[in-house]
Amino acid sequence: MSSATVNGGEAATGTDIEAAAVQAPTPAATNTVPFAQKPNFKPLKAHEISDGQTQFRKVPVPPHRYTPLKKAWMEIYTPIYEHMKIDIRMNLKARRVELKTRKDTPDVSNLQKCADFVHAFMLGFDVIDAVALLRLDELYAESFEIKDVKTLRGEHLSRAIGRLSGKGGKTKFAIENATKTRIVIADTKIHILGSFSNIKVARDSLCSLILGSPAGKVYSKLRAVTARMAERF
Amino acid sequence: MASTDDGGGAKPVGFDSLRRLKSTEPPLFLSPSPDLSQAARLASQYLFSSLKPFAPKSPFSQLLTEGFDAEQIWQQIDLQSQPLLLSLRRHLRHFEKNPEDIQKQFDLDRDSDGLESESESFDEDEEDEVEEEEEEEEEEEEEDGPDDGEMEDEEKGNADGVEDKFLKIKELEEYLVDDEEKEYGLKKEKKKRKRGKITDKDEDEDEEGDEEDDEDDEEEDNELGLMGLDDDDEEEDGSKMGTARYEDFFGAKSTGQGQKSKLFGGSDDLDMDDGNNNQKKNTLSTHEKELEKLRSEIETMEKANLEPKTWRMQGEVTAAKRPKNSALEVDLDFEHNVRPAPVITEEVTASLEELIQKRILEGRFDDVQKPPTLPSRLPREKIELDENKSKKGLAALYEDEYVQKTGFVSTALSFSDEQKKEASMLFKKLCLKLDALSHFHFTPKPVIEDMSIQANVPALAMEEIAPLAVSDAAMLAPEELFVGKGDIKEETELTKAERKRRRANKKRKFKAEATKRTARKVQQNSVTNSAGAGGNDES
Numbered sequence: 001m002s003s004a005t006v007n008g009g010e011a012a013t014g015t016d017i018e019a020a021a022v023q024a025p026t027p028a029a030t031n032t033v034p035f036a037q038k039p040n041f042k043p044l045k046a047h048e049i050s051d052g053q054t055q056f057r058k059v060p061v062p063p064h065r066y067t068p069l070k071k072a073w074m075e076i077y078t079p080i081y082e083h084m085k086i087d088i089r090m091n092l093k094a095r096r097v098e099l100k101t102r103k104d105t106p107d108v109s110n111l112q113k114c115a116d117f118v119h120a121f122m123l124g125f126d127v128i129d130a131v132a133l134l135r136l137d138e139l140y141a142e143s144f145e146i147k148d149v150k151t152l153r154g155e156h157l158s159r160a161i162g163r164l165s166g167k168g169g170k171t172k173f174a175i176e177n178a179t180k181t182r183i184v185i186a187d188t189k190i191h192i193l194g195s196f197s198n199i200k201v202a203r204d205s206l207c208s209l210i211l212g213s214p215a216g217k218v219y220s221k222l223r224a225v226t227a228r229m230a231e232r233f
Numbered sequence: 234m235a236s237t238d239d240g241g242g243a244k245p246v247g248f249d250s251l252r253r254l255k256s257t258e259p260p261l262f263l264s265p266s267p268d269l270s271q272a273a274r275l276a277s278q279y280l281f282s283s284l285k286p287f288a289p290k291s292p293f294s295q296l297l298t299e300g301f302d303a304e305q306i307w308q309q310i311d312l313q314s315q316p317l318l319l320s321l322r323r324h325l326r327h328f329e330k331n332p333e334d335i336q337k338q339f340d341l342d343r344d345s346d347g348l349e350s351e352s353e354s355f356d357e358d359e360e361d362e363v364e365e366e367e368e369e370e371e372e373e374e375e376e377d378g379p380d381d382g383e384m385e386d387e388e389k390g391n392a393d394g395v396e397d398k399f400l401k402i403k404e405l406e407e408y409l410v411d412d413e414e415k416e417y418g419l420k421k422e423k424k425k426r427k428r429g430k431i432t433d434k435d436e437d438e439d440e441e442g443d444e445e446d447d448e449d450d451e452e453e454d455n456e457l458g459l460m461g462l463d464d465d466d467e468e469e470d471g472s473k474m475g476t477a478r479y480e481d482f483f484g485a486k487s488t489g490q491g492q493k494s495k496l497f498g499g500s501d502d503l504d505m506d507d508g509n510n511n512q513k514k515n516t517l518s519t520h521e522k523e524l525e526k527l528r529s530e531i532e533t534m535e536k537a538n539l540e541p542k543t544w545r546m547q548g549e550v551t552a553a554k555r556p557k558n559s560a561l562e563v564d565l566d567f568e569h570n571v572r573p574a575p576v577i578t579e580e581v582t583a584s585l586e587e588l589i590q591k592r593i594l595e596g597r598f599d600d601v602q603k604p605p606t607l608p609s610r611l612p613r614e615k616i617e618l619d620e621n622k623s624k625k626g627l628a629a630l631y632e633d634e635y636v637q638k639t640g641f642v643s644t645a646l647s648f649s650d651e652q653k654k655e656a657s658m659l660f661k662k663l664c665l666k667l668d669a670l671s672h673f674h675f676t677p678k679p680v681i682e683d684m685s686i687q688a689n690v691p692a693l694a695m696e697e698i699a700p701l702a703v704s705d706a707a708m709l710a711p712e713e714l715f716v717g718k719g720d721i722k723e724e725t726e727l728t729k730a731e732r733k734r735r736r737a738n739k740k741r742k743f744k745a746e747a748t749k750r751t752a753r754k755v756q757q758n759s760v761t762n763s764a765g766a767g768g769n770d771e772s
Contacts, residue, residue: 128626135628170620177619180630193627223616230616 057099057115058091065122066095075127076118079134084110088118097122116141123191124184130193142199143191149210161185163209171215175205178222201225247279274298277306281313288317 061069069076073090080088080099087100097118101111113134120130120141133139146152152160164185165172172183179202181194190206192199205218250272257269281296291313298306328335517525544555545563552560575581592598623630665678722731 126626128628132626132628132631136631139627139631166620169622173622174618174620177623178616180627180634182627195631219618222618226616 055101055111057111057118059097059099059115059118059122061090061095061097061122063095065124069097069121072121072127076121079131080114080117084114084134086111086114088114120193124186125182125191125193129182133193136195138195139193140196140199141191141193142203143189144203146188146190146210149207152210157188160210160212161187163212163215164190164206166215171209171218174219175202175222178226179205197229201229247275247282250275251279274306277310281310284313284317287320288313290316 069090077088080086085102085105087102089098089100090096091098099111099114099118105111117130117133120133121127123141123143125141133141146157146160150160163171166174172185175181176183179194179198181192181198181202183202183206184191184193192202192206194202201222205222208218208221209215253272254269254276262269278296278298281293285291285294293309293313296306296309301309544550544559547554625633724732727735
């Protein structure tokens with residue numbers, strides 16, 4: 001219904017234009033076929049792209065992020081609702097965060113960005129870090145498991161996890177600071193948030209740590225890489 | 234052999250056989266022939282029987298030769314001859330001591346037939362002696378047979394050779410005399426001198442002379458002292474008897490010529506040319522021998538020069554060029570470029586320990602110091618990895634990065650730079666304070682570009698040269714410290730009029746203030762009143 005009206009409206013406008021266009025050349029040429037002028041459409045609104053239908057995203061909440069979500073809800077809600085213009089709500093029963101486009105959502109990609117943002121938070125990243133996803137286009141979140149790199153069992157696995165984090169997390173922070181990424185080590189899963197090249201560097205360092213190289217070696221490599229990257233600019 | 238008893242028949246037979254033996258050539262004696270042996274037996278029998286009357290003690294009446302071998306025959310002869318020899322010697326010694334007895338003997342002989350008998354006996358003695366000699370020779374011949382052919386030869390030869398030698402020696406003497414005559418021109422003197430020389434030479438002769446003398450003695454003994462006893466003969470002949478040598482009798486090596494050369498050698502001190510002239514290979518003079526030696530030496534040396542040198546004389550020799558293990562035998566001398574290892578003794582260790590202790594006490598260690606390496610490039614800014622959680626969020630980080638890239642803002646100071654700045658500031662402050670305290674270097678305060686309100690302080694701060702103990706307050710002059718204006722007088726200094734004037738001023742001020750206060754109060758009251766009234770009105 002609405003679409004029809006819309007079409008109708010459009011048609012009307014189109015016809016108006018056509019009529020106007022027809023009116024102009026008719027007196028000029030009688031025997032040739034009348035060519036229509038190139039139509040000039042106004043850009044579609046985000047709402048209209050999907051044929052006026054709202055779009056949804058549903059992000060499940062893992063139990064361990066439930067309480068942090070509750071604590072950081074306002075920080076999540078504000079940028080999404082205010083800046084991205086996406087409706088957000090928490091489905092308590094289903095333990096999901098649901099996102100929905102509004103009529104005045106400026107960009108189609110906003111919804112996806114918001115979904116990514118919320119998903120990043122669910123992975124374990126801080127809100128401050130996850131917000132970067134909203135602001136920058138080129139940021140990605142990559143996840144992999146320790147077993148993807150090397151099958152470790154029992155003590156070895158625990159030691160590998162320990163090697164990754166370092167004492168008080170210093171190794172992880174060192175990698176984060178050097179590569180401008182954010183790393184979340186959740187048991188055997190590792191998530192990295194950052195730009196593509198930075199993710200690669202961070203991933204390489206983490207993999208070498210998993211495979212057994214000492215932290216000092218990884219540091220030296222990191223220094224070299226970052227120096228090279230800094231030199232470029 | 235038939236033994237003949239009759240002496241008359243035997244005598245001529247024996248004599249004939251003797252003569253025959255004498256006439257035979259010496260080489261014939263080498264080969265055994267029955268004829269010769271028969272003749273020898275007969276001769277010995279004859280001799281034995283003829284000698285029998287003079288040897289009373291002999292057990293045999295006649296020599297038994299039938300069926301007896303040479304040894305047995307000789308034994309018989311020896312039995313007879315030994316006592317005979319002794320008696321004869323005794324007689325001879327007697328005659329030697331008492332030569333007048335010989336005359337007596339002769340006289341006696343002349344006087345009577347005994348003389349003849351004496352002479353006969355003498356002759357017989359002589360004959361006997363000769364016969365004895367011959368006997369001995371024959372017996373020796375028979376004994377030895379062909380074995381001692383040489384000896385026989387030598388004996389026979391000697392018997393003949395002696396005489397030859399004598400003759401030759403005589404010739405020698407004549408020649409020598411003539412030669413020396415030529416040189417010196419005096420014959421007699423020469424003779425004597427020569428003799429003297431020869432005798433001297435005899436005395437000088439070393440081994441040869443001794444040997445020969447010894448042999449001479451032996452010969453003398455053997456030959457019943459015939460030769461040696463004749464002292465007169467010896468003196469007359471001189472060289473002949475006294476200098477009779479081995480060669481004369483056995484004729485082994487030398488001929489007269491050799492002797493001549495030897496004689497020449499004896500007189501070589503004066504006659505070198507004669508020695509040189511003589512160039513015979515058989516016997517050489519000492520000078521010639523030396524020359525020969527020299528020549529041979531020269532030859533060997535020349536030979537050695539022609540041949541390739543030994544490995545020792547060659548320059549660089551590898552192991553392949555020299556025989557195996559030859560370097561071990563040679564005393565090699567080469568430079569040792571390596572210092573020999575020090576021998577560690579107790580003293581050495583004690584000295585080392587002493588040195589170590591001293592150094593430790595001093596604290597002076599010879600540590601190796603790295604030479605300062607020149608920096609080839611600018612040292613890169615070392616990126617310090619911050620191991621703390623970053624305070625900025627990820628978004629802020631990327632924002633900064635973006636901003637830096639685009640260049641809107643100047644490059645943000647890195648973490649290390651900020652710290653450096655802070656540190657330098659602190660240090661400057663500290664330095665200023667320290668300098669002020671020490672008065673060594675006056676440095677003005679550092680200019681800190683700050684927007685801050687400053688007190689009205691003079692721009693320049695000059696250094697006040699005052700001792701440390703003086704504080705700033707004391708440094709100020711009284712005028713600077715003075716707050717006030719005009720001529721200040723103390724209360725005690727004031728006159729009555731001035732005192733009064735002050736009081737009047739004070740009063741006036743107080744009054745003015747009080748009026749002001751009241752006026753303000755009135756104003757406030759009026760305002761509140763009006764407000765209050767207004768408020769009242771409204772409600």
